[in-house]
Amino acid sequence: MNGYGGMILRVNLTDRTIRKEATPRELVERFLGGRGFGIYFLYTEVPRGADPLGPENKLIVSSGPLSGTLVPGAGKMDFTCKSPLTGGYASASVGGMLTAELKYAGYDSIIIEGASATPLYLFIDDETVELRDASEFWGQGSITLEKKLKDALGEDFQIATIGPGGENLVKYACITHDFGRQAGRGGVGAVMGSKKLKAIAVRGTKSIPIADVEGYRAKAKEMYAACKASEGFEVWRKYGTSGVNTWANEVGAFPVRNFQSGAIEGYESLSGETMRQKIVLTDKACFGCPSPCGKYSHSKKYDIRVEGPEYETAALLGGNVALLDIEDVAYANWLCDELGLDIISTGNCIGFAMECFERGIITAKDADGLELKWGDADVVFALIEKIAKREGIGAILAEGVKHASQVWGQGSEEFAIQVKGMEMSGYESRNAPAMLLSYMTCDVGAHHNRSWAITYDIQVGRDKVSPDKAAKVIELQHIRPLFDCLGACRLQWVELGLDLGHYAPILKAITGVDRSWEDLLKISERVWNLTRMYWVREVEGFGREWDMPPARVWKEPVASGPTEGKLIAREDVDRLLDMYYEQRGWDSNGIPTKEKLEELGLTDIVAI
Ligand code: SF4
Numbered sequence: 001m002n003g004y005g006g007m008i009l010r011v012n013l014t015d016r017t018i019r020k021e022a023t024p025r026e027l028v029e030r031f032l033g034g035r036g037f038g039i040y041f042l043y044t045e046v047p048r049g050a051d052p053l054g055p056e057n058k059l060i061v062s063s064g065p066l067s068g069t070l071v072p073g074a075g076k077m078d079f080t081c082k083s084p085l086t087g088g089y090a091s092a093s094v095g096g097m098l099t100a101e102l103k104y105a106g107y108d109s110i111i112i113e114g115a116s117a118t119p120l121y122l123f124i125d126d127e128t129v130e131l132r133d134a135s136e137f138w139g140q141g142s143i144t145l146e147k148k149l150k151d152a153l154g155e156d157f158q159i160a161t162i163g164p165g166g167e168n169l170v171k172y173a174c175i176t177h178d179f180g181r182q183a184g185r186g187g188v189g190a191v192m193g194s195k196k197l198k199a200i201a202v203r204g205t206k207s208i209p210i211a212d213v214e215g216y217r218a219k220a221k222e223m224y225a226a227c228k229a230s231e232g233f234e235v236w237r238k239y240g241t242s243g244v245n246t247w248a249n250e251v252g253a254f255p256v257r258n259f260q261s262g263a264i265e266g267y268e269s270l271s272g273e274t275m276r277q278k279i280v281l282t283d284k285a286c287f288g289c290p291s292p293c294g295k296y297s298h299s300k301k302y303d304i305r306v307e308g309p310e311y312e313t314a315a316l317l318g319g320n321v322a323l324l325d326i327e328d329v330a331y332a333n334w335l336c337d338e339l340g341l342d343i344i345s346t347g348n349c350i351g352f353a354m355e356c357f358e359r360g361i362i363t364a365k366d367a368d369g370l371e372l373k374w375g376d377a378d379v380v381f382a383l384i385e386k387i388a389k390r391e392g393i394g395a396i397l398a399e400g401v402k403h404a405s406q407v408w409g410q411g412s413e414e415f416a417i418q419v420k421g422m423e424m425s426g427y428e429s430r431n432a433p434a435m436l437l438s439y440m441t442c443d444v445g446a447h448h449n450r451s452w453a454i455t456y457d458i459q460v461g462r463d464k465v466s467p468d469k470a471a472k473v474i475e476l477q478h479i480r481p482l483f484d485c486l487g488a489c490r491l492q493w494v495e496l497g498l499d500l501g502h503y504a505p506i507l508k509a510i511t512g513v514d515r516s517w518e519d520l521l522k523i524s525e526r527v528w529n530l531t532r533m534y535w536v537r538e539v540e541g542f543g544r545e546w547d548m549p550p551a552r553v554w555k556e557p558v559a560s561g562p563t564e565g566k567l568i569a570r571e572d573v574d575r576l577l578d579m580y581y582e583q584r585g586w587d588s589n590g591i592p593t594k595e596k597l598e599e600l601g602l603t604d605i606v607a608i
Helices: 025-031 035-045 098-104 142-153 188-194 213-229 233-250 272-278 311-316 326-339 343-358 377-389 393-397 401-408 433-441 454-460 467-486 491-496 500-511 517-538 570-584 594-599
Strands: 007-012 017-022 059-062 077-082 089-094 107-113 120-125 128-133 158-161 175-177 181-183 197-203 280-284 294-299 304-307
Touching (some): 007 128, 017 128, 025 517, 035 107, 035 467, 035 517, 059 188, 077 098, 077 181, 077 188, 089 175, 098 107, 098 158, 098 197, 107 120, 142 158, 142 175, 175 188, 213 233, 213 491, 213 500, 233 272, 233 294, 233 311, 233 491, 272 280, 272 294, 272 326, 294 326, 304 326, 311 326, 326 377, 343 401, 377 393, 393 401, 433 454, 433 467, 433 570, 454 467, 467 500, 467 570, 500 517
Parallel strands (some): 120 197
Antiparallel strands (some): 007 017, 059 077, 059 107, 089 181, 120 128, 158 197, 175 181
């Protein structure tokens, strides 16, 4: 099949069997690849009610039809499983080099099943696929192990690892690749840890079959040239996402002290300019990317090298815990990478604990003797380590903020910043209804990358609660996740303004299948609705209540900064959901209707 590796690799860790199956053409037609394949296999193969950390759960690793091609940023892949953090759908995307290598080895997906009793790693060298003993690696940090495996196997192997956080089943443990790229959200690393799979190492040497080689080359060249000619290219290359730090403070969107405020005094010390001046060594890109947003940095203070800190890190391990020294943030970043923890959830958990301490809900006695004071770097570092080891207070925080608020009570659930059990990424959104709706309706929990709608709020009016905002969120929720089906980065479009009109023609040149952009968006909508039905199937009573944000957004105004005093009325939160459900063709409880499922051709699957 043009554009695809052509095989699905099925690896059972219980009986250590390895099977190769042809990638079904029907699957490609209906779900395209990447997260589309992920949800299909999750929905159809993992039994209802499976324990996310039990052998019945599967970890599905998928590339897409653009992965490993000349399309700018064709280095994205998806990890899908049932989430141990939320009990619903988890899909985490990661850049780097692994997706290209997997395609070159001839595989579109790896379906990891069962669980081993002893640590293993998966070795893939084209046709050679082996499960190898990883006992000696158990307990090692992600970055340390990646280097070790590259030294042992060869620089041309691409590696994904888990750290102690994944081994210890921290509910938001991540999978690390390419020395600091993360499949971060939803606990995909804990699922890998529950299977005792420490790492995946892949080398591929084959080529991807292309339908129209000349047309593909010409289009790819055109796309590269457009990226390089973009007005935003130089700034993006220089600062990557850290360029957002200053802007977020200036518009009051930066999460500060557990999302109490939207800006912090002294934020200049976390700006992209400060970072570039003080710690950045070089730029770092994923496979085939003309616009390297990764910044590889060195902290002299701690003598560590780390990829980052990118925006979310500055937001959640900077503003949200009130750390203002970029080197402290870089070290916290490095600790999370090495220990294998999702930075967004970790920063939320620490910020939440600090606010509970500030309010007297917990004391040093509850925190292993630590005074959880805002801006204390040593406390932040200690908590990160405790979470990864599940030690003392870390055992509570390792379960996420929703759980911690249930343990500590006293109204703390109102400021446990999460939706569906997943901690919110780095945009304070009490005065940004479209962004808030993005978090409320995101298919994995409160994550920003499906719909980054805050710029739309600013463009059309931040106080406005109107149907166009719901429409914008839905539009973005189809475009952005489509890139995760295609196996390519969306940032060339978002940041460099690369015309979306390029993608259908180049996909046609690669696969030989003629699909319009609207056809592709329909596939994305199909995937979105199937993920929603997964929640409906797995979570008893699932519906509108699960889309609600924490009560802080309507009870407590923004404490300071440009949006000081702002909040959103509870009725407006409900109105946003009403508008969104109606436009999606869902019922008033947020469940896709029979008509919608029929329209999307999903009734055969959801009947399973
Ligand atoms: Fe990777 Fe950044 Fe390039 Fe996207 S823009 S492909 S995330 S380096």
